[in-house]
Amino acid sequence: MSSQVPIWVPIVVALLGFAGVILTQMLNARRENRRWQLEAEREELRWSREQSSRSREARAAAYAEVMGAIEALDIVLYEGRRAREDGKSLGELVTSDIREATGNTRRALGPANVHAPEAIRDLMPKAMMPRIRLSRLVLDPASEPTGMRSEWDAGQVGYRVLRAEMRRDLGLDAEDLEVVHAQYREKPAR
Incomplete structure (x- = not known):
């Protein structure tokens, strides 16, 4: 009976076999849970990077639109201001160009206000309000050209500060703001 x-x-x-199966299932479930969590974290990181990239692209596009609109406005404002300071008539073409450029600049501010951080949104009026006042002065034949230069200078400083902050926000090189302020304190360019 030794064979029994x-x-x-x-x-x-x-029981040992059953315990082994249960233990293996628990380890596999734990490993699968960890893998799923890592995958979810990777997906969240990828989505976050994608959102950040889209946000940066939207800000860059909005900033470029604002910069382009302001610079286009400056071209026609400069021409109008110089004509008024020299006692010349603006002409219908310059008048309509100033009105159109002013409207385009106002419209360009919308996307920048949506995408820009608060610090940049606070700088936009400092760049825009002198230009708006200057456009009104230039377009009003009854106004004296004496205040035009100060509005022009204020707008230029405001824009250069705004542009520098926008470039910094995008991680690009930016103009030294101390230099900007020093230039306009000393002798502004005409």
Whole structure:
């Protein structure tokens, strides 16, 4: 009777096998959970980077639109201001160009206001309000050209500060603002 196995041996072996299966399932489930969490974290990071990239692209496009609109306005304002300071008539073409450029600049501010951080939104009026006042002075034939230069200078400083902050926000090189202020304190360019 030495060939017979006691009944407890197969029961123990079965229990050990069952415990092994359960333990393996638990380890696999734990490993799968960790893999799923890592995948979710990677996906969240990818989505965050994508959102950041889209946001940066939107800000860059909005800033470029504002800069282009302001510079286009400056071209016609400069021409109008110089004509008025020299006592000349503006002419219908310059008048309509100033009105159109002023409207385009106002419209360009919308996307920048949506995408720009608060610090840049606070700088936009400092760049725009002198230009708006200057355009009114230039377009009003009854106004004296004496205040035009100060509005022009204020607008130029405001724009250069705004442009520098926009470039910094995008991670680009930016003009030294101390130089800007020093230039306009000393002798502004005509």
